[in-house]
Amino acid sequence: MMNLLTSIARMLERKPQWSGPLGQLSENPVALAEVLLLFRMVLADGIAQPSQLTAFERICQRQFGISRRDMPDLHVLLDSPRARSSDAEAFSLLRQLDTKARSTLLDDMMRIARANATIDERDEKMIRRMASLLGLDPGSMTMAEKDEVMTDTPHTDAPDKRPSLGERVRGFLDHHASLSKVAHDPVLTAELLLLVRMSFADKSVEPAEADAFAAICTRLLGLNGEELTDILKYLNEFGYETSDAQAADMLADLDEARKCEILAHLSAIAQADGEVDERERKLFQATARRLGFS
Numbered sequence: 001m002m003n004l005l006t007s008i009a010r011m012l013e014r015k016p017q018w019s020g021p022l023g024q025l026s027e028n029p030v031a032l033a034e035v036l037l038l039f040r041m042v043l044a045d046g047i048a049q050p051s052q053l054t055a056f057e058r059i060c061q062r063q064f065g066i067s068r069r070d071m072p073d074l075h076v077l078l079d080s081p082r083a084r085s086s087d088a089e090a091f092s093l094l095r096q097l098d099t100k101a102r103s104t105l106l107d108d109m110m111r112i113a114r115a116n117a118t119i120d121e122r123d124e125k126m127i128r129r130m131a132s133l134l135g136l137d138p139g140s141m142t143m144a145e146k147d148e149v150m151t152d153t154p155h156t157d158a159p160d161k162r163p164s165l166g167e168r169v170r171g172f173l174d175h176h177a178s179l180s181k182v183a184h185d186p187v188l189t190a191e192l193l194l195l196v197r198m199s200f201a202d203k204s205v206e207p208a209e210a211d212a213f214a215a216i217c218t219r220l221l222g223l224n225g226e227e228l229t230d231i232l233k234y235l236n237e238f239g240y241e242t243s244d245a246q247a248a249d250m251l252a253d254l255d256e257a258r259k260c261e262i263l264a265h266l267s268a269i270a271q272a273d274g275e276v277d278e279r280e281r282k283l284f285q286a287t288a289r290r291l292g293f294s
Helices: 002-013 020-026 029-042 050-064 068-078 081-088 090-094 099-115 121-133 143-149 165-173 177-183 186-200 207-220 225-239 244-249 256-271 278-290
Strands: none
Touching (some): 020 029, 020 050, 020 068, 029 050, 029 068, 029 081, 029 099, 029 121, 050 068, 050 099, 068 081, 099 121, 177 225, 186 207, 186 225, 186 256, 186 278, 207 225, 207 256, 244 278
């Protein structure tokens, strides 16, 4: 028994040997720093989501030739003293990469963040911080850099050229700008709650009512149509404990022109399907009274 335990102990003490792409990665501190940063992106929100792990694995396959079956060994490598050494010097190592390589790395980090259905605030903060630390802060890029250096393809005169890295980073960071706008504007939130309640007042939402709601949100309130699903989820959570009366009371101190605008929006949804239900009429009249209109 003692001999068996001794053999196991010696086996566990052996330094792992990597071959193929993993061996190349283990001998390349700059590439190892890249992979460590990508995996840090997976863990940015504190949870390794399966979709983000899959995105990480695909990037490792494409960029470093590491197959999915090698993932267990890759994680052993990432926890090794060699990797910890690269991690400690990560940004000095990554600055050895040219601008195109650093741009690709930041793009891949954004791919991992987007792999999750909801982009966490911590994902956004990490992208912003990494862009700055990698010397790719979109706010400081010149137009020449945006057009010629930061794109993944050489500069051409083709009209369908990809957006610059600066534009891609700003697009990532602005992805939930409308949701953030709603969450930080109680008046806008209250108006949207009433619009949603008007849509459901007759216990069903007709396509025309849904179209009217989307049109008001995008054309009149300036919200991003691609974020409406997330905004509706937020309103559902926020509105769980908010009554129609409470929502209307939050609008009572607005100027008369703005209150008339809100009532016009409610009226547009109520009339969108060609008829005004009694419940829609009651909600409109009650809201008008709370806004100071008899």
